[in-house]
Amino acid sequence: MNSRRTRLRSALAVVLTVLVLLPAAGLFLRVLQENSKQRDTVQLEQDGVEYLTALGPLITALAESQSSALQGVAAEPASVTAAVARVQSVDDRVGDQLGTRTRWTDLKDKISKLPKATGGEEKVFTAHVEAADLTLELFEAVRANSALKRDPDADISLLQDVVAEQAPTAVTAVSRMSDLANRAAGARRALRPALTVQFGYQAQKANEIVSELTDTLQEAVDDTKSNTLSGNLVSNLDSFRRGIEAANRGANLGGAPDVSTLVTAQSTLQTALSALSGVILKEIAALLDDRSDSLTYRRIEAFALFGVAIALIVVATLWTRGRARDARTGSTEQSGESGRDVSVQVSGPAGGNGPGSPYNGSPYGSVPNYGEAPNYGGGRERSGALR
Template sequence: MLTVLVVLPTAALFLRVLDDVSTQRDDTELKQQGVEYLVALAPLISALADSQSQSLQGVTAEPASLTSAVARVADADGRLGQTLGTETRWTDLRDKIGRLPTVTGNSQTIYQAHVEVGDLALQLYSEVRENSQLNMDTQNDIWYLQESVTVNMPETVTAVSRMSDLANMVAAASGRAAKSALQVQLGIEVAAVQDGVAELTDNLQAAADDTESSTLAGNTVNNLDSFRRGVEAANRGANFGGEPDVSTLVTAQSTLSTALSALATVLLKEMSTLLDERMDELNYRQIEAWALLGVAVVLILLATFWARGSASAPATRSADAGQTSRDVSVHVDGQSGQSGPAAGTYGGAGNPYDQVPGYGDASNYGNGSAGRERSGALR
């Protein structure tokens, strides 16, 4: 009973620890799958930007970069889509990407078709981010990194692409009303680019300030500078309020695409490393908990057996002592042959001072010289 009363609370405590560790491991594994999906999704944004620019220039064929990006995301969604709940959204996005080459009409129609697809791509980023629970991570560096990768970078690249194309559309617009409407849209995208770069810079700085990674700060700074230079070049080429510089925009688009790929690779690798380290620590804690549980059970069982052995030893000695006492008593009584004093004596036959008088002895009657007659008082 004592063993049960001690083992059950101990086992319950360790099982609770193991359950907590198991929950954290499942959470970390889900986030690792989210990062894996993001690795495949990152090239899609820049590929859609290329497709939009080429379509506005009259190229109807799908760019090779977009075909490759779609294939990578399709593979990732086939492996991870059910777990991350992205299958429906990716299917819708893929269908609309496939219909882009068939879109006809003026530049505004083509532009709006690509805007719809770009928004769906950004929503897919949000879906991966939320369903993998990366946006719920309590570790500061991971949270800031996922915010940069899933929100700031894709939104900024999409805004830069739209800004560049709208600048060209403003320059090509013939009507005053159409030009004014496009100028409004261009101004919105220019502001979105500025806000996106500022937020990206702040988040990456916060991640570098609060991390144990020895490589995050150095890798982030170099690639972030390249990314920002590409955005600044795009801003100069768009020349908001004036005539756009087409050659500058083309160069900026290429620079930005390369910088995006490098920065996304670095940030996703850093996130993956941090999550791998967390998983290793959780695996160690799980093994440690099982080992401690086993040691605790063994110690409790040993203590129980020792206590039972200690309790039975006094009882055995007491029984042996009682048996010895009875044996001694029997042995002493057996030497006397009876249980009381000898008959006719007080205090036993061997006591010379306590002899019983021989009153009424027949040899004393009628022999005056041999005995005395009893007195009348005695009679």
Template structure:
């Protein structure tokens, strides 16, 4: 029992920790799946914003498909991730976008509100899935890139391009405030691009994945080229080059979509490896417990067998001594009387002494006298 109880306690502790880590890993995988659906939604909202500013109020087909995809994912995972309520509010806001009318500022602000809600849903997913507290450094940097930097980059790139169009179409008196807002979006794109590059570089430096670095290089280079094109189109100090901005926006959106797919795939692969490792630890714990129980059973059987064997010779030795003492007291070699018989016999047994001649008779006659 002194061996079994500590072994069982250690086993239960390892099993409990492993089960908890498996549950957290499964929750993180659900978060990755949800983030994949949100990536298409953010891109579609950017397209819807640009279309609405061009007086196309019908909901784009890409946005309809993206909403349906997120709805399906939320129906399966929303309860575990706690996103259903927030998603329902965002979905309702998206459904109202085609009915928004007024000037470009009104339409733009309505889409900005919806895209901000989408970014908040990103934050909800990464928090409830525990991705923002992941113990592995590479996964942490990747989730920061795909759940914070990339959706912000898509959002600010879209606003930058749309603000360039608004500046170009604005009257002279309306341009100064729009140019300030346009400059803010350009700087926001540069800042988020720098943060995205740093996070991906850190992930590549610390990762255990053999494919992450190679998969990131081409898409990250394409994204950087898009940033450079956007800076040229922004034309600080002068009017923005709208055509250059539109081209840069398309390049950046395509690069971010591809980059997001690569990062999500790498995160899922790393989480699968973690799950396999935890399953192995669980099986190993069961095997070690079985070996410990088997060793204890063998040791118990061996100890009892040795104890039984050590008691049997002692019992045999006691029986033999009793038998010898009995034979010594009343065996056939004992004389029937005289000195060989009872010690209280008063008559010496001289008759058993051999007769060797006269000396013997003299000793007898002397004794009689």
């Protein structure tokens, strides 16, 4: 009966262990999968930041190339060659993950053909506009495919808007403003109205995008978790604004553009963009590093908690088995003691002189041993006559 009860307890212990272990393992795997998914997303965003870091110098180099080409310089500027090499290096490493390989190949081919563009200012200008537009599309593809555009944190989402869309668009617009003003100044009277319209469109676009950029940065500063973003942005944003203000003065909307002022503003703006983009990208990288560290800590924490759960289950199992073993041992000892008591009670009557024997306590009641003659004469032997 006790053995059956012990086996039942052991079976129940095994069942309870399984019922506790399976949900714990399922919860651990779910947490681990979600953690791994978030870590992969962070790594993809970090790849996007690396790609955007290489694209920033390319957009300013193309603006320089456009201006020099319109001035009759056919050779590719050194800044373009260096920027293309940097983007190619990054695309070789992370292009497959970001889905940029085809776009970059087409853009690189378009850039390589810029020095060969002929047919007058219009065709040269159009070729550079197409290359710049493809570059802006590559910016958009990187921030979309790297998940930066969908980042859950407001500060990262806002900062990537600035560095991947608004700032490159603003610099491109100012570059076109400057070159269109220069072309209009030397163009025939019949071509000036069309060039002036294009110039006005680019000037309006630059002002609108810079206003959006300023508002976006202010919102990012208000929502950020970084302690350094506000201080790092102030000086660089001021330089960027001064470049835009100089471009507006040179544009002189409603009057004749000041080409020299626009050229100076373009150079100032490109320098300011490089500094501003560098600060923003470093801030994004730091925020992503903090998130990656947090996810790593959570991963270690999940493993530790699961290990503790397993250890507790093992201890509980061993304790239950120990109790069951002790119960079986106690049952066996009780059975042995019961058997010894029965044997003592049986051996008493069989001996004849035990405590319950009727012969006990009487000299006449002793039972002679087998083969021994009883001595009735007080110890004297019988006489020979009697024998």
